Structure formats: C-alpha cells, structure tokens
Amino acid sequence: xxxxxxxxxxxxxxxxxxxxxxxxxxxxxxxxxxxxxxxxxxxxxxxxxxxxxxxxxxxxxxxxxxxxxxxxxxxxxxxxxxxxxxxxxxxxxxxxxxxxxxxxxxxxxxxxxxxxxxxxxxxxxxxxxxxxxxxxxxxxxxxxxxxxxxxxxxxxxxxxxxxxxxxxxxxxxxxxxxxxxxxxxxxxxxxxxxxxxxxxxxxxxxxxxxxxxxx
Numbered sequence: 001x002x003x004x005x006x007x008x009x010x011x012x013x014x015x016x017x018x019x020x021x022x023x024x025x026x027x028x029x030x031x032x033x034x035x036x037x038x039x040x041x042x043x044x045x046x047x048x049x050x051x052x053x054x055x056x057x058x059x060x061x062x063x064x065x066x067x068x069x070x071x072x073x074x075x076x077x078x079x080x081x082x083x084x085x086x087x088x089x090x091x092x093x094x095x096x097x098x099x100x101x102x103x104x105x106x107x108x109x110x111x112x113x114x115x116x117x118x119x120x121x122x123x124x125x126x127x128x129x130x131x132x133x134x135x136x137x138x139x140x141x142x143x144x145x146x147x148x149x150x151x152x153x154x155x156x157x158x159x160x161x162x163x164x165x166x167x168x169x170x171x172x173x174x175x176x177x178x179x180x181x182x183x184x185x186x187x188x189x190x191x192x193x194x195x196x197x198x199x200x201x202x203x204x205x206x207x208x209x210x211x212x213x214x215x
Contacts, residue, residue, distance in 0.1 A: 077176055078153075082107040082204035084118050085180075090199040091190055103140075107204050114155045115143035136161075137192065148174075153183070164191055179206040 084105045089096040105118020120138035124131070142160035146153055153174045157165040175182040181204050187197040 078109050078148075078181070079111055079210050080109060080206045081208035081210075082109070082181065083207050085203040085205050087118075087203075088201045092196050103138075105140075109146075110210070112145055113143065114146040114153070117141040140191070142170075151175075162191060164194065180204065181206070 084103060084107070087103055101121040103118045104121050105116070107116045108114075118140055123135060123138050126132065126134070139161050142155075142157040142165045144155055144157035144159065146155040148154075151174055153172050155170040155172070157168065157170060160166055170185075172183040172185050175184075182201065183204070184201040185199065187199055190196040190198040
C-alpha cells in the first residue's frame with residue numbers, strides 16, 4: 001500500500017508538471033508562432049498570466065497534499081485509543097472459561113502502527129517464580145506496523161510479550177461500527193502453546209479519537 005501511494009504521488013506530480021508546461025505554451029500552440037516571436041503582453045496580460053500560474057500551483061499543492069495524506073484519511077476511522085469490552089476464545093474447539101473476570105486492556109492504532117496490551121483483572125503481584133509465571137500467563141501484548149486489506153487488518157509485530165509473534169503477520173477480520181471495532185480470527189497457533197489452535201473474537205470501544213492529519 002505504501003509503494004502504490006508513493007507511485008500515485010509521483011504520477012500526479014509528473015502529470016501536474018506536464019499540465020503547467022502545457023498551459024504555459026498554449027499561446028504558442030494557438031498562434032502558431034514561437035513564444036519569442038509573440039508581441040510583449042501588456043500589464044493586464046501579465047497579471048492574468050501570473051494569476052493563472054498561481055492558481056495551477058495551488059491546485060497542484062492541494063492535489064499532492066491529498067494524495068500524501070490518503071492512507072491516513074482511508075484509515076482515519078480506525079485511528080485512536082480503544083478499551084477492551086469483551087473477549088471470547090476457543091482453544092482446540094473448547095471455550096476458555098477459566099477466568100473469573102474478563103481481561104482488561106487497551107489498543108492503540110495510529111496511521112501506521114498497532115499496539116495492544118491486556119491482562120486478567122484478578123492478577124496479584126509476586127516475587128517467586130510461580131508468581132512471575134502466573135503474571136506472564138495472564139498477559140498479552142504485541143506491537144508493530146499494520147496494513148488494511150479489504151475487510152482485514154494485517155499486523156506485522158516486531159515486539160511481543162513472548163517473542164513468538166515477532167516477524168509474523170497476524171491477520172484479523174475487521175468490523176467497524178461507529179466507535180466500536182470487532183477483531184476476530186480463525187484457527188491459528190495459540191501463542192502460549194503453538195501445538196494448539198485458537199479462535200479469537202475481541203470487541204473494543206474507542207475512548208479517544210486522534211486527528212491523524214491536523215491542519
């Protein structure tokens with residue numbers, strides 16, 4: 001998506017340059033005489049020409065700005081901070097129901113990056129190996145760049161809580177409904193035990209919006 005956006009911007013700039021050059025030579029084409037052979041224009045003619053050139057330059061700058069910000073505008077409905085509302089997980093076809101309270105956490109989406117962090121609500125601090133293992137088992141977190149592909153979001157984590165997601169592409173089905181989004185995935189390796197398969201569905205509520213292209 002980034003490559004296609006850059007190509008679109010380059011193509012638009014080239015087209016704009018050609019267009020400006022064309023408008024600058026239109027008098028030559030219409031008169032059939034070289035520009036140097038045309039009689040000098042009066043003050044009014046020069047002023048009109050300057051206004052036209054400024055108009056074309058302004059249009060070009062506006063067009064370029066819109067193309068550069070297109071990825072942000074396209075993903076503007078997602079950008080913001082979300083709070084976890086609910087989560088449903090099936091591991092090897094069995095619904096996970098060993099949690100007395102649903103996890104709580106946050107999801108942050110910028111125009112380019114995705115970061116998620118959530119834990120169980122009944123965690124307790126401890127210093128023993130058992131306590132630390134329990135804390136680790138109740139944590140999920142990863143972050144990295146992402147892209148949108150139709151109705152899917154593809155995250156490419158470069159940091160994660162247990163390193164297993166690093167260098168992978170995590171694909172989630174994406175549903176957007178106002179200030180709520182739903183992320184779900186079909187059977188995939190379970191992060192805590194890759195020999196098992198997990199089916200996951202998460203619901204998030206946006207609690208903060210961010211203007212990804214402030215003026």
